[in-house]
Amino acid sequence: MADSPVVLTYRGWGLLAGSLAALLVGYLALNVMLLLVGVLAVALVGVEILAFGLATRDFQPEDFQVQRSENTSVIALGAVGTMALQIANRRRTGFYAEIYDRLPEGLESIVGSPRLTAWWSAGDPKSLAYAYRGTRRGAVEIGPLDVLAHDTFGIAYRAAVIEDRWPVQVLPQVALWTTEITERLRSETVGRLLARPQGYGTEFRSLREYQPSDDFRTIVWKRSRFEQLLVKEWELESRIDVAVLLDVTRPMGMGPPAREALDLAVDAALLVARYSFGQGDRVAVLTFTDGPVAFLPLGRSVDQSYEIERVIGAAKIEPGIFQLEDATEYLAQHLNRPAVVFAFTALDPVPDFTRGGLTRFRKAGHHIHTFVPDPLELFPPLNDPLAERTERFVAGPQVARTQRAVATVRAAGLPVTIHGRDDLLRHVTGRYVRARLGDLAA
């Protein structure tokens, strides 16, 4: 027995109704010709449905096997990925097929097509190849594959869904549109690092001649000569450990489509992560609701870099209620070294710091800076004063909640930055420079 029933199309229902109505006219006229037309139409539609139903009675998804080639798994936003697949067919009879590889929202086909209509002979494989463009950040899946068996005249079809999917991650193009900011960040950071006082840190800087004020133990006897004693010069640790905390609850979904608070946070988080990896820093990431959604501990390997980009890029709204204290408690338990945490959260509901989680976080030597979206500034300005007043009225309760939340966090001694739709990267850049200079806590 087939796994999918015969389904009449709109055209099929129309033809069925039309032919029956024509037959009715024939009956009412009792005219031989009109009766013949009615009988012919009804017989054509009825026999076609019957013949199609019988010919495809064993039509099932197991008849088909999908083999996807080595296709693109990660693309940047706006970039192009490719998909090629071959479908083996074990059916013993041919049929008119419509094959469709379901493209999710956020990917659009640009060359070739994920759809193919063709006669599918028994045992023949079919190929499908196309290129697509990522139009929206996030983790999506291509597939499953639909195979429809059509009757010849568009009256009926059977459908089989082949559960074969291909994951694709669309990453924001931070590297492209933040080049200028990244350059500024680099120049400011390098400039100020050079001014760092040397001392007895852990990073070797150079050898220099011994001075009377130097510790006698720092002399490098192997490189020194009798007339010239050399000492190793060290500098304080210039690497920092960075953690990115993303609130992925519903309030982070505010903002215009594709430029929601979470999208802005993802861009900023990727900027921080990429720059830190570039500097050789260890980076961790945590996406959090009322518990961890994804967590990657501190690391600086290439694999870690890839995984962190994947986790940040795939961040999407999840059910749950975010509490900053729970997130900091989790980080305190899972970060094995003091880290600078960049937290992107809507602070909704208003944070509650009564359980001591924040204290434990601080005692572990971590620093946190929180970036909170301004509900009104996320949207582009409205030119109509009435619309603007209406927007302020509607967003009023949310704005008040954000203000209360920010006040609570500041009262707990944590720095908070409120950002709009265009200034988050600038704020993050400033904070990041301060973090690298070690004066974030100040």
Next chain:
Amino acid sequence: MRLQLSPFAILGLLPFLYVAGVGLSDLSSSQVPVAALAFVLGFFLVLYNTLDLPHATIVFAIGSLFFALEVIFALANPTAIGSAAGEFAWGTLLVGPVFLFLSLERTEVGAGVRLFGLQLSLAVSFLLLAAPAIRASSSRPDDAAGLLTATFAGLGQQVTGVGAIIAGRAAVYLPLRASNDPWFVGLASLAVLATLLSFLRPVTGRGIQLPSRSRVGREPDTDPSARDQLSPRFREVLRSRSVEAGAPPGQYPGVPGVLGAGIATGLFLVALFVDPAAALLFTSIAIAGLFVVVFLVLGSPP
């Protein structure tokens, strides 16, 4: 909305133009000009609407209202309003089948509706062809208004006759059954064939044409700037992988349906020749049986 005047549609128009010709020839030479004017005006009104020319809806609505009122008025006062109005109304009535047929020959109209529209047009044509015979047997004056009245009288007789048969009484005169013009039947058969042929091509339920021969998969409309990210050679590879193929020689999809319909119609004709009354009963039972089986196939559990 676009007019779909395929060769099939033009072929389908022929029997109705023939009916118009016969209808006009039933008038005396002095009556023809007014009736022909009405027919031409009505024909162009239908074309105007079908071609979706400027303000087509308003023009068509006003025009149709005028024609309808004119016919009703002529019908209500066949003798009082003079012969010109009757001739005009008769000419208008001759446009009826053309109107029914053409207004449904549009791309957005479903196949079933078009089939039904064709059948209705044929029925109206039969009625118009029967009008002279009915007029001859009535006491109406021998003019266009008489033909007009006879047409509607024929409709009444048909309804009464069918009612009598259903009630089990003796059969009375049925104008649609009696009407038999071999030229019209020939042209109508061509029209039916043309309409059915226009449906009988490989197509999906959404009207996407299914391929009847092999060709490289089509490229959808896309943003050229995005396409530029791929080399022409790579684009060609992507396009050439998906090949649309038609059924190979020797396999004729759709043949079972057409063959089944042909056999069923042939059997019906034979039965009609042997015993007309039993043929109807036999046809009704066969169709009911066919639909029981069809709905069993449709309702077969997954």
